[in-house]
Amino acid sequence: SQQGEEDPQALSIQEGENATMNCSYKTSINNLQWYRQNSGRGLVHLILIRSNEREKHSGRLRVTLDTSKKSSSLLITASRAADTASYFCATDITGGFKTIFGAGTRLFVKA
């Protein structure tokens, strides 16, 4: 069964605006990752946040993790048309040996 549920399913914003995507999961995790997928191609790893971390930054990306609520958010600041893609959260389950991907958010950034 799918571990991560993401919202919104789709998001359309203007270039320069911020985009926020949320991910919820069901079981205890070791870490949570965010990936980007451009137009049905392979996924690219964006950032990892460990279960004992609350916030992490990488360039224009900011990820938060709330293990008490079993949720994470990905913020992309000052979005660009090139950020148009699908974004997936993925969790490494405690005691498990695989990565489970969420349903994904489709982001469309209008120039």
Place this chain on the structure above:
Amino acid sequence: SAVISQKPSRDICQRGTSLTIQCQVDSQVTMMFWYRQQPGQSLTLIATANQGSEATYESGFVIDKFPISRPNLTFSTLTVSNLSPEDSSIYLCSVGSYNEQFFGPGTRLTVL
């Protein structure tokens, strides 16, 4: 990091036939993963392939339908057998650990 290539990039197949997808990695890796991504959906893990042992399949996926080979530490194949239109998906291989995975570009399969 790892660079992964997949062949073919896309294919259109008739129902009842099979398609074998190749995944090549530019470095030796222990674990390789095969995923299916149905249209507009997320990724679903099909199986984990370790060199020298049988692949481990996830619930809902069986070896007869998705046989996997892993002859060495840089290569793997996934065969999708007895194709039906429901098998139309993108198939992705990946390598890495549970901290980070590197994905191939995917194989887009359309079954008519």
